[in-house]
């Protein structure tokens with residue numbers, strides 16, 4: 044009887060104790076989970092490597108308005124990369140979307156390359172070092188430089204800066220350590236790459252790059268200089284709608300066919316003149332020329348040659364691309380790690396301003412001798428005439 048009394052008193056109190064214990068245990072578990080989520084949330088919500096790089100640049104360059112203005116101008120809910128994003132929203136518009144971007148089972152080799160790319164990325168972030176670039180996409184503006192950067196960076200042995208650092212033109216005074224600090228972490232086996240299209244027409248750029256390393260590999264994406272000039276003008280017009288007409292800017296005297304070579308949009312397309320400056324510091328074999336036109340019609344072919352030039356295994360092939368009819372350009376197939384296929388953003392592939400046929404012919408005549416010298420120098424006919 045006494046025993047039963049004791050046990051009836053003890054049991055409820057031990058029940059209460061264990062309930063209290065469970066309550067405290069659950070509370071501390073929830074608290075630990077909350078702390079964990081706060082500390083590590085960045086790792087889980089960060090959409091991709093490029094976005095991370097953009098963020099890094101923000102933190103490192105607080106107060107450096109010029110770079111920030113470019114980098115911050117995109118909404119964070121799209122997959123933005125640097126100035127010109129891989130903007131999924133663009134791809135998703137239009138009736139063809141479902142057919143074109145539907146998930147096609149990826150070939151095993153492609154899956155493997157993605158897995159290995161992700162693996163290398165994680166390892167590089169943990170164990171890699173920030174290094175000065177061994178390769179640069181130096182130009183040309185509106186040639187297709189963003190497409191080349193975004194396509195080549197899916198290679199597991201390439202790590203690229205998503206933004207344009209403009210080190211060898213605007214930011215040279217900041218010094219090489221500043222420049223190195225912007226770079227993504229890379230393993231010894233990986234190539235560090237950045238793109239700034241204005242380098243190609245910057246007088247001091249070749250000398251400065253050669254003094255960083257005379258072995259730097261250079262990539263130049265060239266495009267029909269007339270189309271390039273119109274593309275350049277279209278971009279400026281989209282930002283400053285009050286500028287004079289293309290014709291007014293392109294000619295000193297149109298009836299005499301006198302082209303205004305002081306206008307940047309014209310000057311950039313005189314490729315041979317700029318190339319001669321580069322050849323004072325680099326051998327021709329150190330420079331690889333990509334056809335901006337073929338980059339659109341045959342991205343895999345151009346990427347194959349770029350991989351060869353960079354000494355990389357040919358991993359990026361036609362299996363990585365599909366043609367998006369809404370966008371009118373090749374895009375990257377949906378990678379396993381992402382929920383969307385990837386096309387370049389709205390600023391890539393704009394509808395050009397309509398220019399008179401006569402003006403185009405005049406400019407084509409103007410560029411012809413420069414083009415011919417350029418073809419002879421690089422040993423390739425780009426067929427712009």
Ligand SMILES: Nc1ncnc2c1ncn2[C@@H]1O[C@H](COP(=O)(O)OS(=O)(=O)O)[C@@H](OP(=O)(O)O)[C@H]1O
Pocket residue numbers: 127183184185186187188189190240274275335338339372373374386387390391392393
């Ligand atoms: N795959 C793909 N998707 C979209 N756009 C592509 C692609 N490949 C090449 N291009 C062409 O790239 C042109 C823009 O060139 P850049 O990236 O060098 O421009 S920039 O100098 O960085 O502003 C851009 O020029 P515009 O068509 O005049 O806008 C495109 O024609």
